[in-house]
Amino acid sequence: MGAVDDFEGVSRGRTRRALGLIAIGLALALVGGIVYLRPFARAPAETPAPTPGGHFNLPADMQWLSGAEGWLVYNDGQNQSTLFHTQDAGRHWQRNFLVSNGHAAGLRFFDSRRGVLPIYGEAGGVRVLQTEDGGRSWRPVPLPSLVSTRASSSATPCMPGLLSGRRRPPRPVFQPSSCIAQPTSASTGSDSRMQR
Structure with a gap:
């Protein structure tokens, strides 16, 4: 009987x-499955951040002259516009000036020193400010009248343009009224030039 007892003892030890080992294997499989499946588990639904109340205005215009230098026109909705300037890629903005009684839009710089800013008024009028020193100072641009008193015309929507001539750099030209004069056949000669 001693040999049988030894055999049963070995058998019980192996069974334990x-x-x-089976318990450890199952535990490792369970932990591995949890770790593996965790990235695929659904995240809780995110609640959007509450938005503040009130009226918001977006920038009316923005122009970048380089990776660091840029201009921003902001209209506050109360018939005022502010022109901002940055020289550090937008980290800091300096207020250049405030425009009252009009909305600025259509800011254009032709190079780092020369630029124009049209300002549209309540009554449909347009005035244009110009800088030739990189925005340190702005002055009004006299707006020429493009309508001849002897020519009839047909109206088209007002569009800004450039005027250039021999030995003169291009300069911005804007029609102050709500239309640009276009000659018609009644006011042109056979060579399609306006008659005076």
């Missing part, structure tokens, strides 16, 4: 070890 086998059960222990």
